[in-house]
Amino acid sequence: MxxxxxxxxxxxxxxxxxxxxxxxxxxxxxxxxxSSKLTKLISKVARLRTNSDVLEEYGDGGGPEGIRDPRQIGRWVEKRFEEYGMEVPAETREQIARAREGDLPDAVKDV
Ligand SMILES: [Zn+2]
Incomplete structure (x- = not known):
């Protein structure tokens, strides 16, 4: 369902x-x-927490400067997409998933 x-x-x-x-x-x-003013969110990969869990645990701040916890990586990016009602591109989602497991994209590693 x-x-x-x-x-x-x-x-x-x-x-x-x-x-x-x-x-x-x-x-x-x-x-x-x-309220009935609701914006549909993109569906999450099953193993990820729900949005409300994440927001409760980490607060709604989560700007790029707040990325200490690997679980927070990409959260900000996802949020931007959500705000525009856009689906996060598969490529980006994959990068985020890898980054959360400690495998940062080359672009980040080389800095
Ligand atoms: Zn409400």
Missing amino acids: PIYEYRCEDCTRVTSVFVRSASAEVRATCEHCG
Whole structure:
């Protein structure tokens, strides 16, 4: 059963919505404040935490200067894409996944 994640534009929290089928129309409302101004988030790779978990643990700061924890790597990049409602390119996602496992892209290593 697919799960869609939405970010509320009013309170910025994330709501997960279970849908019965991929073609079913989803009328999601924010589970935190009831707003219907929701932005659909890209679906996450299963092994990653949900957005709300990450935000709760690390806060919503996460600029490029805050990358100490490998799990934070790429978070900022993903956020930018999400804000524009864009899918993170597969290539970029792969780089992020590798970086989180300690294998930084050459461009970063050479600096
Ligand atoms: Zn809300």
